[in-house]
Structures are given as structure tokens and as C-alpha cells.
Amino acid sequence: MKKIGLLLIALFLCISCSKKEKGIKRENMINMSINAPVRSLDPRIAIEDPIVHVINMIYEGLMRLGPHGEVDFGAAKSVDVSEDKKRYTFHLRDSYWSNGDPVTAYDFEYAWKKSVNPLYSKGGAHTFYVIKNAQACVEKKVDVDDVGVKALDEKTLTVELEYPIPYFLSLCAVSTFSPIHCEIDKKNPQWANDVGDHFVTNGPFALSFWKKGDEIVFRKNPKYW
Template identity: 30%
Template structure:
């Protein structure tokens, strides 16, 4: 083949390749600038049964409560345990007292999440009248076993608030894996006013709960197999 023709074909090939690259970059830039709203659709293995943090017994309910709420610790990137609403954690030398200083955060109605919300939520979960099937996870927290056995009142649980943002937990025995447990919904804060306001409806609909996590769960009622998660504007 003539050398000039070969060179011409080579140059044309390079030009076409460059044009394709530039076109792809242009389309990518265009899609980035014009797309302002991103929606993720996904499937769940089952429907939600409750949004009450004290009561979930299935993975669908638990995962949606975790998406719309937050406790003292959470799992972050690469499933690494990290602080959620706990700004700091102090453990006593004997391991029987843990003190958490809370971040300043809010419920989805704009009210502050306080140490009292943790005290109330934990006491409510271990109270046999609530009927939590996972209250046994509190075993080790002072008086939890006696409360669950009906031998002591739930108010004797070893938790207390100091001021607005300090939460203290006392233990009967060491629980080395306690921070991992705190990622579960049963250890999340609960707004006492909301629980008492909604009564038996609490957790049966997205209208009858408050969120304090990165998303608000909306458009769900008991028995409905679809719902939405929307950004919580109050999330810290």
C-alpha cells in the first residue's frame, strides 16, 4: 500500500477516535449538569410490619427504621463502626459505667433530640408491657434482667440524663460488645410526647412516628407494600 495512503488512513483513524472521546465527554457533562434530581428504586424482601423502634422483628422493618433514625453508634463505609449521635464516649476503669455526650440534633418536627429521649426509649423497650421481643439485648444494663422478669419496675433501669446532652449507662456486668448493640433500633431514642400522642397508632404509619436519621420515611401505612425515603432537612 502507498505510504501516503497508509499515513492518511492512520491519521483519519486517530481523528475519529478523538471525536468519539470528545462526544462521550460532552454527553457525560450534559447528563451531569442537567440531572438535578436523583431517584433510587430498590426491592425489599418483605413489607414493613412496624416503625416502632422497640418492636421490629423482621429485617425489612429494622432496615427502614435504621434508615430513618439514628442511635449513639452506626455502621459507616465498609461496615465500619462509627459514632452517630454520640459525640464522645467515656468508659469507667471497671467497665460498669459509660457516659455519652450527644451531638446537637433534631427530630423531623424540629424538636431537639436529648438524653431524656434515650432514657425514655430504653426504659420503654425493656418494659414488659411494651412487648419487645428483643429486650433481652439490654441484659447487662443495671436491673434490666430483673425488669424483664417482672421483679423490678422499668424506672429502675440503670440509665439517666445529666443536663440536655449527657447520657449515662450503668451496668451489672461488663458488656464488651455494647457499642455494636447500639446500632440496633431497640437502643434508639424515642420522643415521649409523640409516643403518648399517637398511643396505639404509634409506629403503624409514617404519619405516626418521628424520625431523627438522614431520611424521613413517608407514604407508608400498615399493610402497604410501598413507601418512600426522603431527605430529612433536620439531620445533623
């Protein structure tokens, strides 16, 4: 299987790049390779282990993993947990998509519910089964509106679980729990399959160039918090 090169520009560097990345100096690159085809960069679909590492570079969930595997806040700045440990209320920080649009709780609600909607659900749907009615929705027993995820406003997301689990915050750092720009996805469901103005990310890197089966180039995301 062909190796796919990933050229990742270090976060601390400010580089002025041309459309084809001609202005990038070799010493300002991190060159990586993965032995897997990258068919899509949609975090709800790209769930193979090698691709997940790529997804984590360009998307960020409510939580993230630190350098030593510790769980830390990502797009969320704080969380309130109910006494019975079944209800989580996340408060989002001010953060932005790579096109400058704000990341909202509605983006998370939309992405998570679409992941378990039987009309659209892919391989990552099972990761949401701890959420109330998520599995029942996949099995067409309840409507997607009954799934226990709700944006109260742009900065507040509530999540109800089927039962208490001590590792739920760790789950929120899994790539399938990433947000999706809901307005872009509604207009163009195939946005994640190629480069364009429609391809936006909320992680440390943004997509700059993609030649399928050969090379992906990421650049520093100037909108990352």
C-alpha cells in the same frame, strides 16, 4: 409474600416534592424491595432482618456503623467509660427530629426503659439485657426506674451494665437502641403505624408516603446533622 418497594431519595439531593412525590425524577431515586410485611416502623418492634435495614435509614442511635462495619458516633459525639468498664456516659451532639424538635438524652432513656417495661416490651427487649436490671425488669423482679439508664440532662446519658462487655458500643448501633420522641409517644403510642405529623425520625431519611403492603417513600431528612 408481596414485595414492598422502598423509594429512597439520595442524601445529597435537594428535591422539592409534592404530597404524592410527583416532583421526584426517576434518576433521583434508589428503588429497593424487601420480602417482608412492614407492620410498624417503631424500632422497638420492627426487629425482623429485612425491616431493620429500613429502620436504620430513618433512625440513628448513639452509635452507628460505618461503610466497612466500623463503629462510629451517631447521635452521641463522645463517651466516657469508667475504669471498671461498667458505666458509660454519653454526650449527645446537637441533632434534631424531623419536625425540628431537639433529640435529647430523655428520648433515649424513655425509649430504652419502655423497651424493657413488661407492660410494653416487645421482641427486642433481650438486646438490653446487658444493662443493669434490664432483664430483671422484663421478668417483673424490679421496677423500671431501677434499670441502669439515666438522663442527667438533655445532652448527657449514663448507662450502667451488669458486667463489662467489649462490644457495648456496637450494641448502641443496633436499631432497637434508637431513640423515640418521648412526648409524641406519650400522647400517641400508635404513632409508628401510619404517616402523619406525629411520625418523626432522627436519621438521614424521613417518612413521606406509606401504602401498607405496597410502597414506602422516604425523603431526605433536612434536619439530619
